[in-house]
Amino acid sequence: MVLRKEAVKIIKDICARYKDEPSPLMLILSDTQKEYGYIPLEVQEIISAETGIPVAEIYGVVTFYSFFSLTPKGKYVIGVCVGTACYVKGGQNVLDKFGELLKIKPGQTSEDGLFTLDALRCIGACGIAPAISINGKVYPKVALSAIPGIIAEYRKKALEE
């Protein structure tokens, strides 16, 4: 894959932003994630050329933290918590249900580009377990029966926009 010129410029600008930072990698990656949407190998190569940090090291950071992504994220990112409290209350079943209905595995994006499914560790909502978050909005005590409705709600929203 060859990146478009504008894309290269976006990444170079981000790197330039942090060129005086002693350890700029996390800052660059999180801006890239935000502004470019994902961080594929081609983008990592540019960051490597601009900063001198080996590609393998960048790749390691990208694959270590779940908020970075190697593939494009969907319009709606569904984070299902499978931390201890949520797990005990059936978080894994919630995750499986979303996967089944959207026909994707955690970490993947649905074919229509609408949904990305992520498995998360404790999102700080243990009191209302099992919890999920969709683009930052937290849903408490998610029942399996409610899941088709939640998905339908976002499909509708996407159509309206």
Place this chain on the structure above:
Amino acid sequence: MAKVTVYFENIPYSVDDNLTILEAARACGYNIPSLCTFKNGECSVASCRVCLVKVEGERRLVASCAYPVRDGLKVFINDPQAVIDRRTSVELILSNHHQDCQTCRKNGQCELLEVARRVGAQPDKYKGEKTPVTIDTLAPSIIRDTSKCILCGRCIERCKNIQGIGILGFENRGFKTIVSPVANRSFNNVPCIQCGQCTLVCPTGALMEHSEIAKLDAAFKEGKYVIVQTAPAVRAALGEEFGDAIGTDSTGKMVAALHRLGFYRVFDTNFAADLTITEEASEFVHRVVSRTPGPMLTSCSPGWINYIEYYYPELLPHLSSCKSPHEMMGAIIKSYYAEKHGIDKTKICVVSIMPCVAKKYEKDRPANSVDGIQDVDVVLTTRELAQLIKRSGMMWKKLPEERFDDDLIGATTGAAVIFGVTGGVMEAAVRTAYHILTNKELEPIEFAPVRGFKGIKEASVVIDGSEYRLAVCSGMKNAKVILDSMKAGTCKYDFVEVMGCPGGCVNGGGQPYVNNLFKPNEDDDIMETYIQKRASVLYKADQNKVIRRSHLNPDIIQLYNDYLEAYGSHKAHKLLHTTYNQNREKYPDEK
């Protein structure tokens, strides 16, 4: 350096204050079992927990490889809990390790197996999920087997800090963590220069050279004329595989072993190193006379060729077009030698014994062939040769000393033998360039400024009233400094020697492993000094040679008179020079 007093098992010792417990212990005569750490704490993670010891005042056992000494420190290596916990640490590592030691090529030199034996680990104490076996055998020089990796991170450090490249890294997290090139790609599909430095530090069989012993066996079976040549650095280290002290000259025994292994002829690559010098020195002189902008860069190290092709393709015009010595040797064996003896060149199999793993890759480059016939057919490392000798049942200590075959291309000079150490090519080239430019001989013959092991060495030589500025570097981290200065237009050198591996071929990626664990009778500092000790073998060999200038090698003189006509002639170009690739893709799509 200040000294402090530390106590091991209640006995006081005075040690340097900048050491870790592990290092101090070694200096005092205690080898604490350890796995992930490498010399001088060159270790990125301190993750294995094999080096645990009890320290008075600490509630928990501490990792001795990451704990600095201080005055009055009391360390107990033999504390009962420490003994148990070290064993448990090893057992946990073994729990997901693919233990097929019987067939593993690392067996015998595997640190994991040795440490497991020492601590008394039971292999299946903990039943873990085994790391899946994925073996990358795509790259011609090195292979990677993830199921043997213990995630020590040594290879990452070696590639990043010594070579300045950073091909390897940790990927993913938790139980899915692996150490690999980016996105778990093959070494073939990333800009890895295939130097094999990472294989020198890997404690297990996770990273190794790509063995070609099967190819050699096949060539013998087919009844080929199997002709072998050995690079200078091999003789400086081969004996180590059989318990010889580091720094022992193995030439005679090595040749005797090769004769007994059934090779049709046993030649010294040094002949071709002399040929490289006559060609390269005349190329340099030609550049000087034609005022081609400098510097000229040497081209005998394929790891280095990979580096400049991948990372500085715009500087390729500076690279000498000379093939590396063993390629020249192959080309001459399959032309001059074959024709003189009336041997069909397609029936010849040229085998190179090399200190280098990148030469395995190099021999397959399309430009290293003449009329569609590859110059070299098989490349084996020093370590693989040792394996052949062990397999054959020969007893090293009972082997006699024999000489290389003297048959048309047998004569060699002192200039050639120092090719195996950083600075050697430059020194040899200066001896001959001086002669070409002045028709006189350079005196004194030793050229000290390019000797030694500094990353970048500078020198200058006055020939016929003009001063030439020279530089010598080894390890790609150092080469990068010079290449960057060339790009910036601030490089002031006329001629630069570059070797891919730090210290030159004596420390090549295919040389015997050096590790205190397996060298109980060597000096404590052997991991610091082995490169020098090997190099001194080669400098001594140069000194002992009657002829020490490549252009005075009688067989070389005859080769030019009879066959090649002149330095840099048309025929010489066809056989002895190569071309480079401006467009190497760093991350080609995976097949």
